[in-house]
Amino acid sequence: MSADNLQNMSRITTLHDLARLAADLGACTVGTLSDAERALIPDTELPLTKDALRRLRKTIERGGDPLGDTYCRILTPADRRPLGQTYTPPSIITAMTSWAAEQGTPVRIVDPGAGSGRYLLAAAKRFPKSSIIAAEVDPFSALMLRANIAVHNLHDRAEVRLGDYRSLELPEVHGPTLFIGNPPYVRHHQIAAEWKKWLLSTAKARGFKASALAGLHVHFFLATAQLGKKGDFGAFITGSEWMDVNYGSLVRQLLLDGLGGDSIHVLDPSAAPFADAQTTGAITCFKVGAAPTSIKLRRVERVDDLGNLSKGRRVSRQRLAESSRWSVLTRVTPKIPAGYVELGELCRVHRGAVTGANAIWVQRRDSIKLPESVLFPSVTKAHELFSAGARLTSHQGLKVVIDLPVDLDVLDATDRKQVDQFLRIAKRHKVNEGYIASTRKAWWSVGLRNAAPLLATYMARRPPTFVRNDADARHINIAHGLYPREPLSATVLDNLGEYLRGAVSLDSGRTYAGGLTKFEPKEMERLVVPNIDILKVGVS
Incomplete structure (x- = not known):
């Protein structure tokens, strides 16, 4: 942003101010706001002049995201962690939309966790005739998203769905859908039990095994496989942990069977794949319905080296299927010295x-x-x-x-009395109903x-x-x-x-x-x- 815009946005110090700004930028003109969104907009005046508001519009029209930037300034990464909100730098978004453009022209674009709309707006510019559906669970982010859509005059092409991506329903269209975005990073501890059940049952119906320990990004890959049709394609950026951990095996299975893995590009943390979190990222490109004989893998030290995501060393389907850890396949294994x-x-x-x-x-x-x-x-x-x-x-x-012990009868009478009393306390805390306890041979062992x-x-x-x-x-x-x-x-x-x-x-x-x-x-x-x-x- 320009110095003037930085100074103007510095006056936006609370989420109430930011909600008022989104409304004044036209958020209320994009679709029908939910009650949750309307409740966020205060009956106060914006602490900006009309000229400042005009300059902000120009910044958004040129591709800037002052709303998202300010949101990240007001809320720390820790504040945003419960919803898994991380913001992607424009250079990575450009690489992903460029790859998408090489696959053809989608008739529809779906962003599974749209946030302030960085992917949505970039894809809308790249594909000016495509309709757009943005899924967003956070009412505040939905307000920012609607404001950016309004400034870009995308009212007739874009639809904001306030709700969980896993519940999204898509009407039939004649032509391919592009799925693109940055699925939220939420660890399994914060995922509701009913959604864990959804993951297990939905994966099972596809013939796959899933784990309730999977993070939210794994859920989103599965939801995309459910929504996608043969000929659809997509690119997601997520943390790279699914490539190696047991609970990421579902994503690996999907990419080999159904989601059609095309390439995976692992970004070093120094490349700053996420604007506000130091983490190893992975850009995953896929073609729904394809049965790949190989997937391109590569490791990238700098964002400038991403290119259009056409590079990578081809690794055979057989080797990928046999490997429980895919990240090692992106590395050149150093020769082990003698001794x-x-x-x-x-x-x-x-x-x-x-x-x-x-x-x-x-x-x-x-x-x-x-x-x-x-x-x-x-x-x-x-x-x-x-x-x-x-x-x-x-x-x-x-x-x-x-x-x-699994067999409590091995305890003598005195010890058993103490243990039984302890187990009654544990049951009052519903420990026996927990996921981990339910998977044990005996919940108390x-x-x-x-x-x-x-x-x-x-x-x-x-x-x-x-x-x-x-x-x-x-x-x-x-x-x-x-x-x-x-x-x-x-x-x-x-x-x-x-x-x-x-x-x-x-x-x-x-x-x-x-x-x-x-x-x-x-x-x-x-x-x-x-x-x-x-x-x-x-x-x-």
């Missing part, structure tokens, strides 16, 4: 158990009356490993995890793994630390345990931990929204380490 191996050859890496309700299963030892046999001192916070240094030498400061000789953090804004577990503490899902495939001496384990602490950097993991870098177990197993012979004598 070194992948960590996975020495150790299996396992994430700790998911309790499903830490407030119940994780307690301070002196706050709970239960048999010692079911109380396991455990690492339950990453900082416990960071603060331990090279070795965790005692249980001091650690909480205990309550891990009951957490199922801790045995103590691992090496524990590792796996998600932080700093490289993971690797700690020798002299205390034989258990761990829950905030840490990974390294379990030797064959018995390793204390010296080898000590030297392995020392090497990993000094050698592993953030570059080996994947960066998520908020700048956190994560190492999935299989990623950690790909770390290159000295072989046993070298570890026996130490790494110089």
Whole structure:
């Protein structure tokens, strides 16, 4: 924006001001506003002059997004996280719409989470005869969207649907539909149970297996596969985690069967794929109904290198179908030097158990009356490993995890009485009705793994630390345990931990929204380490 516009927009300090501005820009002239949208518009005057409003219109007409920019200034990324609202830079939008233009001319454009309309407006300009449907669940964003549509005079082509994209219904059209946008990033903890059921049942009906742990972007890929018809095409930018994690397998299945994967372009966090979140992004291009024999994959360090998304190394359908981690296929695997191996050859890496309700299963030892046999001192916070240094030498400061046997009849009468009393408390908190508990053989049995000789953090804004577990503490899902495939001496384990602490950097993991870098177990197993012979004598 120009200096004048920046100064003018700085007077917009509240969402009420922004709603008034959207109304004055013509939001109320685009379709019929919902009651929720109307309730947001205050009966106050806009703190801008008519000349300032005219200049803002000119900025929007030239492709700017002062409304979206101001929204991001008023609300922090943390404020916008519940709705998964991230805003994409124009250069990435240009690359995606350019790819779409190479596929043909759509008769309809659908944006699944339109926000202030960045994708919608860019696509409308690229395809001037296409009708447009924008799905948006947030009434405030819908107001901004309507205002931008009004300024661009797209009243007769654009329709705003206030509601969940998964509930969207599309009328039949004669010709292809383009699906394009930035689906919201919302983790599964914030997704309602009924939508998790929708995901599982809808995937099952297509012959696929889904996970209730999937994030919202996975839901949107499935919803698109449901809405799309053969000949439709699309491009989404999302976080890249679905390429590797178990709950992203549904997207991988869809791209091989039904959604028609064409290419995937993984953007490094330094490329700033999202304007307000440091995370690894992935642009996924697809052609609905196609049965690809291969998909193009590539890794991009800079946005300027994106081009029109026609590049990439072709990876065969068979290899993709056999691989549970697609991001590694975008990397050129470095040659392992002589005397070194992948960590996975020495150790299996396992994430700790998911309790499903830490407030119940994780307690301070002196706050709970239960048999010692079911109380396991455990690492339950990453900082416990960071603060331990090279070795965790005692249980001091650690909480205990309550891990009951599947067969409660193995307990004696006194112990069973204490356990039954505890379980009545857990039931009052409806722990037995939780998703994790419902998947266990017995809802009350957490199922801790045995103590691992090496524990590792796996998600932080700093490289993971690797700690020798002299205390034989258990761990829950905030840490990974390294379990030797064959018995390793204390010296080898000590030297392995020392090497990993000094050698592993953030570059080996994947960066998520908020700048956190994560190492999935299989990623950690790909770390290159000295072989046993070298570890026996130490790494110089």
